Every structure is written in C-alpha cells, then in structure tokens.
Amino acid sequence: MNETYEFNDIWFYPIYFDYLLSFRLATILKFSESYGNITFDPCRPTKCNSNSTCRFVFNQNRTYCTCKSGFYSQHCQFYEPQCSLYCSPDTLCKIGNRGILTNVNHSLCIGPLDRFEPHCYLHHGECYSNSCLNNGTCHLIYDPNDQRLSICQGKKDFHGDKYQYEKESIRIHINRTDLSLVSVVQFCDINITTFELLVQYQQVFHEFPQMIYYNHDLEETLRLAILKTYNDVNDLNYFILYMLHSLNIKMFNITSIPEQYPQV
Known part of the structure; x- marks a missing residue:
C-alpha cells in the first residue's frame, strides 16, 4: 500500500467519551465558497511562526496555527522532549490532546494508516501481503472478529477479496424514443411463491435512456428488468425491458423494444 495524503485545511468539532476504543463522528463537512480560489489565501501573510503551519478553519471562518510535531502552547514556542521518546519518528506528536479521562500525561501519536498501538x-502489513489484482487498491478495515483485515476497491468491473473476479455485464440498447423527465430502471427477482417483485438494483436517469449498463457479481442473473418513466407525479408509465426464463445466462447484450403496460 502506497498512499499519500495532503493536509490542507481543518474543521473543529468536539469529540467526547475519550475512554472508548474508537471515536464516531458523523457530520457534513462544508467548504467555503472561496475554497480552491488561488487568489484568496487567508493565511497570507502568515501569522504563524516557524514551529507551526497556518490552516483555515472552515466551520469557524478563521485561521489557526497548527503546531508541528512536538511543539505546543498557543504560539507553538515550547517543545516537549517526550515526543522523541514516546512516539514513532514518522508520527505527528501532539501535546495535551489525550482528552480529560485517560493517559493525560502521555502525548498523542498520530501515525500513517498502516501503523497502530499508542506509540505507532x-x-x-496486511496490505503488503494481500495485494489487490486488476489495479485494485488495498484499504485496511476494522473487523471485530479479525476475519477480514482489508478490502480491495477500484473499478466497478471487478469484485472478490483480492479483486480477482470480473463482474458479469448486462448491456441493454433501447430501440424506442419517448419523452420523459425522469426514468427509473429496476432489475428485479421474483418470489416464486407470492410472485412479488424484489428490486435488487436500480438506476435513475434524467431522461428516457437509450443504453443501460449493469455489472453484477450475482450467482444468477435477475429475472426481470423494468423501466418506469415519469412526465410528472401523476403520469407514470411502465415498460418491460426483458424477462428471462433461464437464469444460467449471466452476461448478455441485447436490443430491447420495451413493451408498455398501461394497465399497471
């Protein structure tokens, strides 16, 4: 795993209960309208000394001097020698950031993604020994049962623990032109006892679609594909794109002339 992240700007949000094994924070991170504007830099001229770096706080509309590893206090003028002894050399050592309940006398070590334990x-090495195939990227994950320590992510055309399987593809060319504001394509299975349609996957289009692509990793192809078109809330039309009698077909490329069912 070879990933590099650039530290740009920050948000400030309080996180409590620091005695827990992990923290959970769910919020919407909003960028300012000037973000990415090279002519606007709130950190110029910089107000921070050489022991710190100026950062913009998005949710408070102000700048903040973040201390470099080992430095602390409001102006980052003091250095804590404990950082060179307690934390791994390739970590960011922060003083006074351990919270108010546990290990308050120790520094907080912030390390790379593949480092762990308090000192980092x-x-x-999971992502080194379990490399992904087909240009997939390995990411470490947390599994309480330690059954799976990493996942592979990448192009949607592949799946599997190591991204080793290519997904089956369904290509549908629609030989029909209709006007619609919104269209919804639903791939369904059918409950053979109740005949209930079970929607497994759907796509939304802002007009009447001409081509539909669906890559799947299912053992059996879904029996039915339905197209629903909306001209307004009360104007809904149903079309059948395909209906399979055999589920052994996993990959196909068809041209469909959808049949409308006005009685639905």
Missing part, C-alpha cells in the same frame, strides 16, 4: 511503532 507496530506496522500493519
């Missing part, structure tokens, strides 16, 4: 000395 232990190296998690």
Whole structure:
C-alpha cells in the first residue's frame, strides 16, 4: 500500500467519551465558497511562526496555527522532549490532546494508516501481503472478529477479496424514443411463491435512456428488468425491458423494444 495524503485545511468539532476504543463522528463537512480560489489565501501573510503551519478553519471562518510535531502552547514556542521518546519518528506528536479521562500525561501519536498501538511503532502489513489484482487498491478495515483485515476497491468491473473476479455485464440498447423527465430502471427477482417483485438494483436517469449498463457479481442473473418513466407525479408509465426464463445466462447484450403496460 502506497498512499499519500495532503493536509490542507481543518474543521473543529468536539469529540467526547475519550475512554472508548474508537471515536464516531458523523457530520457534513462544508467548504467555503472561496475554497480552491488561488487568489484568496487567508493565511497570507502568515501569522504563524516557524514551529507551526497556518490552516483555515472552515466551520469557524478563521485561521489557526497548527503546531508541528512536538511543539505546543498557543504560539507553538515550547517543545516537549517526550515526543522523541514516546512516539514513532514518522508520527505527528501532539501535546495535551489525550482528552480529560485517560493517559493525560502521555502525548498523542498520530501515525500513517498502516501503523497502530499508542506509540505507532507496530506496522500493519496486511496490505503488503494481500495485494489487490486488476489495479485494485488495498484499504485496511476494522473487523471485530479479525476475519477480514482489508478490502480491495477500484473499478466497478471487478469484485472478490483480492479483486480477482470480473463482474458479469448486462448491456441493454433501447430501440424506442419517448419523452420523459425522469426514468427509473429496476432489475428485479421474483418470489416464486407470492410472485412479488424484489428490486435488487436500480438506476435513475434524467431522461428516457437509450443504453443501460449493469455489472453484477450475482450467482444468477435477475429475472426481470423494468423501466418506469415519469412526465410528472401523476403520469407514470411502465415498460418491460426483458424477462428471462433461464437464469444460467449471466452476461448478455441485447436490443430491447420495451413493451408498455398501461394497465399497471
């Protein structure tokens, strides 16, 4: 795993209950309208000294001097020697950031994605030994049962623990032109006992679609594809794109002349 992240700007949000094994924070991160505007830089001229870096706080509309590793206080003028002894050399050592309940006398070590334990000395090599195929990227995950320590992510055309399987593809060319504001394509299975349609996957279009692509990793192809078109809330039309009698077909490329069912 070879990933590099650039630290740009920050948000400030309080996180409590620091005695828990992990923190959970769910919020919407909003960028300012000037973000990405090279002519606007709130950190110029910089107000921070050489021991810190100026950052813009998005949710408070102000600048903030973040201390470099080992430095602390309001103006980052003091250095804590404990950082060179307690934390791994390739971590960011922060003083006074351990919270108010546990290990308050120790520094907080912020390390790379593949480092763990309080000092960040232990190296998690899962993504080195379990490399992904087909240009997939390995990401470490947390599994309480330690059954799966990483996942592979990448192009939607592949799946599997190591991204080793290519997904089956369904291509539908629609030989019909209609006007619609919104169209919804639903791939469904059918409950053979109740004949209930079970929607497994759907796509939304802002007009009447001409081509539909669906890559899947299912053991059996879904029996039915339905197209629903909307001209307004009360004007809904149903079309059948395909209906399979055999589920052994996993990949196909068809031209469909959808049949409308006005009685639905």
